[in-house]
Amino acid sequence: MGLKQNLHKFKEQNKDKKWLPAFSAIHTFLYTPNETTHSGGHVRGADDLKRTMNMVVLALVPCLIFGMFNTGFQHYAAIGESVDFLSMDAFLVGLTKVLPLVIVSYVVGLGVEFIFAIIKGHEVEEGYLVTGMLVPLIVPVDIPLWMLAVAVIFGVVIGKEVFGGTGMNILNPALTIRAFLFFAYPTWMSGDKVWVHGADPRVQNLVEGATPDAISGETIMGALAQGKEMAYTVSDMFFGFIPGSVGETSTLLILLAGLFLIFTKIGSWRIMLSSVVGALVMGLIFNGVVSAGWITETSKFYSLMSTEFWHHLLIGGFAFGVVFMATDPVTASQTTKGKWIYGFLIGFISIMIRVFNPAYPEGVMLAILLMNVFAPTIDHYVVQGNVKRRLKRLKAKTA
Amino acid sequence: MGLLSKKDAKLITDPLADNNPITLQVLGICSALAITAELKASIVMSVAVLFVLGLGNVVISLMRNIIPSKIRIIVQLIVVATLVIIVDLVLKAFAYELSKTLSVFVGLIITNCIIMGRFEAFALANGPWKSFLDGIGNSLGYAVILIIIGFFRELLGSGTLLGFKVLGDPIEKTGVYAFGYENNGFMLLAPMALITVGIIIWVQRYKNQDLIEEN
Numbered sequence: 001m002g003l004k005q006n007l008h009k010f011k012e013q014n015k016d017k018k019w020l021p022a023f024s025a026i027h028t029f030l031y032t033p034n035e036t037t038h039s040g041g042h043v044r045g046a047d048d049l050k051r052t053m054n055m056v057v058l059a060l061v062p063c064l065i066f067g068m069f070n071t072g073f074q075h076y077a078a079i080g081e082s083v084d085f086l087s088m089d090a091f092l093v094g095l096t097k098v099l100p101l102v103i104v105s106y107v108v109g110l111g112v113e114f115i116f117a118i119i120k121g122h123e124v125e126e127g128y129l130v131t132g133m134l135v136p137l138i139v140p141v142d143i144p145l146w147m148l149a150v151a152v153i154f155g156v157v158i159g160k161e162v163f164g165g166t167g168m169n170i171l172n173p174a175l176t177i178r179a180f181l182f183f184a185y186p187t188w189m190s191g192d193k194v195w196v197h198g199a200d201p202r203v204q205n206l207v208e209g210a211t212p213d214a215i216s217g218e219t220i221m222g223a224l225a226q227g228k229e230m231a232y233t234v235s236d237m238f239f240g241f242i243p244g245s246v247g248e249t250s251t252l253l254i255l256l257a258g259l260f261l262i263f264t265k266i267g268s269w270r271i272m273l274s275s276v277v278g279a280l281v282m283g284l285i286f287n288g289v290v291s292a293g294w295i296t297e298t299s300k301f302y303s304l305m306s307t308e309f310w311h312h313l314l315i316g317g318f319a320f321g322v323v324f325m326a327t328d329p330v331t332a333s334q335t336t337k338g339k340w341i342y343g344f345l346i347g348f349i350s351i352m353i354r355v356f357n358p359a360y361p362e363g364v365m366l367a368i369l370l371m372n373v374f375a376p377t378i379d380h381y382v383v384q385g386n387v388k389r390r391l392k393r394l395k396a397k398t399a
Numbered sequence: 400m401g402l403l404s405k406k407d408a409k410l411i412t413d414p415l416a417d418n419n420p421i422t423l424q425v426l427g428i429c430s431a432l433a434i435t436a437e438l439k440a441s442i443v444m445s446v447a448v449l450f451v452l453g454l455g456n457v458v459i460s461l462m463r464n465i466i467p468s469k470i471r472i473i474v475q476l477i478v479v480a481t482l483v484i485i486v487d488l489v490l491k492a493f494a495y496e497l498s499k500t501l502s503v504f505v506g507l508i509i510t511n512c513i514i515m516g517r518f519e520a521f522a523l524a525n526g527p528w529k530s531f532l533d534g535i536g537n538s539l540g541y542a543v544i545l546i547i548i549g550f551f552r553e554l555l556g557s558g559t560l561l562g563f564k565v566l567g568d569p570i571e572k573t574g575v576y577a578f579g580y581e582n583n584g585f586m587l588l589a590p591m592a593l594i595t596v597g598i599i600i601w602v603q604r605y606k607n608q609d610l611i612e613e614n
Contacts, residue, residue: 144579158594184585380582 021117021124038142049166053129055266059257060133060324063247064102066240068094070250071141075197085241095111095195100145101136108149108224110133112156116165126331127166127173128156134174134324137247138317138365139181140194151180161253171372172331175321175365182365190362194242237314248320251313267327269338271343275322277311286355304355305322312351322346323363331372335382342378346371362384401531410532414540416607420598421544424608426512431545432592434504438561440547443490443497445542447505449535451482453516456534459522466523475518476509483508513541548595556586 014020066086070309072090076083083089109128117124135152155177159167181190233240240250248254261267286305289295313319326332326346346367353363360366419554420426424486427448458478459466487505490498510512517537522530536558553559558566558576562568566572569582583589604610 144581146579147581150583158597164595181583183588184583185581187582188581 014096018118021122022114024123035326050126051265055125055264056130057133059260063137063252063257066097066250066253067137067246069196070240071097071246072363097141104145104148105135105152106132108152109156112153116161126167131173135177138178138245139247140189141197142194143188147185148183151177152181167330170328171369172325172328175325175369178365180370245317248317248325251319254319254323268339270321271327271332274340274343275326275347278344279312279318279351280309282351283312305393317362318350318364321368325368331375333375333378333384335379338382340380342371342375403517407532410529411536414536415543417533419544420513420537421541422603425518427541430504430507430511431548431596434501435545435548435592436552436556436587438553440500440550441545444501447486448484448508448541449538451479451508452538453531453534454519455479455482455514456517456522456530459518460525460527460530463523466547475515479514481507507589513537539546544599547599548591548592551595552586558582
């Protein structure tokens with residue numbers, strides 16, 4: 001007998017054991033489960049939840065690898081040494097900093113999922129596969145690992161398990177984790193020093209040969225909020241050679257991942273497109289306000305408002321949030337019309353928060369969480385509108 | 400038996416757990432969120448509510464046969480308001496700093512749903528002794544939850560308990576801070592108080608599954 005049969009047999013023998021969900025979680029990760037349907041439809045698609053999740057993880061891998069290179073590159077740039085972007089030096093620094101984040105995220109998150117599965121006696125849900133990969137990509141690289149662990153426990157338990165697990169959550173778990181970190185440990189999550197490894201004075205002593213003078217780790221958002229000139233070119237922003245959270249800097253790779261998700265029909269193109277439109281509209285309004293002369297250079301909003309409207313798509317976590325988080329099928333609107341509204345408002349509100357509240361430069365995180373909460377309401381009114389229209393049509397016919 | 404008959408004792412013990420005003424009746428949430436960032440404030444708030452509810456219940460119970468039912472809410476408000484003003488003045492006189500922390504929330508005891516709820520549901524229909532016990536019981540139930548929330552919020556949010564630096568000094572990096580621990584600023588924000596209440600409700604219903612409502 002082959003390994004596959006042995007595994008199935010093992011499963012049969014241990015049917016009543018409490019830890020079985022933990023075993024089958026690993027089992028079905030590699031093999032198709034041997035359960036057969038007993039009633040209803042017997043034809044099932046091959047792209048079950050686990051395969052869907054794997055596709056998203058696959059789309060995230062380029063961002064992760066790029067993030068490792070960029071971490072090292074930005075680190076060396078910050079301490080005043082110049083290395084090539086695609087050099088082994090840069091990659092090794094990135095690897096040693098980013099890999100622990102990935103490991104902590106997965107071990108802690110899946111640990112919580114396994115514990116809940118065993119207590120509740122159901123199968124381990126796959127939801128954490130994607131969340132676990134998203135989390136390390138949306139945090140600053142120097143975040144202490146224990147903080148990440150605490151946030152992951154909070155995010156998975158309060159953001160997901162209390163609502164009934166994968167598929168029942170109201171808020172995107174990865175963003176819940178990030179929001180928790182953002183509000184709990186603001187000094188590690190915002191400001192101009194946290195985004196580059198070694199730039200923060202608290203961790204400087206870890207870095208050999210670092211001179212405080214040479215270090216600057218400002219993000220574009222941070223600089224703009226303070227009214228400074230943008231220090232990076234548009235192509236830097238597009239290709240991602242800028243400081244920021246680990247995996248969100250390269251708009252190009254995110255764009256490719258977005259196309260991949262649209263092509264495999266996993267991400268909703270409606271949400272992505274309408275978010276971009278929403279952001280552009282808000283950006284244009286701000287540009288219009290500036291060129292109409294209502295806002296002068298003395299205003300603290302001037303530099304962010306006068307940023308060219310399409311630059312907003314390239315800086316900060318906008319692209320990453322829109323492609324990977326706004327399209328989360330569980331927390332987004334379900335109806336077609338709802339998706340347009342949902343996406344548009346995410347883009348619109350992201351830029352609004354970004355400009356009007358420099359203390360919360362990551363508007364896209366807050367905008368998506370806000371719209372997550374409103375998604376069921378949007379759906380409700382879309383469905384009701386449909387019902388009303390059809391009732392009217394029926395009346396017109398019978399009358 | 401001792402001081403209280405079994406039935407009377409139940410008036411005190413019931414609201415402590417199985418019929419807790421915050422976690423079961425979901426009353427008085429507003430103040431539970433607002434003033435629990437420090438343990439001291441939670442305790443003082445609990446004592447204030449204990450005083451107002453215990454005494455108020457007795458007063459209302461004594462007057463229950465002479466209050467015209469049409470204006471009973473106004474009468475109740477006057478009783479609470481009088482007691483709350485006493486508390487407020489005492490706090491201002493003897494604990495001015497604390498009274499500033501609690502600020503408007505002492506005054507808002509007047510609108511604390513637990514108090515109006517007990518007046519309406521219990522004191523108007525029962526004798527003064529029973530009403531007194533009911534008032535004490537319910538305010539103790541309120542106090543338990545407030546103190547639990549205050550304990551965790553102050554401990555995790557500021558690293559202190561009643562102002563004592565139990566976890567070490569965050570600036571001089573002593574105690575747990577030497578290992579890189581940091582205070583969780585989220586605990587000091589009101590949403591975290593709500594989540595803490597939620598977790599208490601969750602744990603309580605997990606322990607005693609009879610409490611889970613059917614829908």
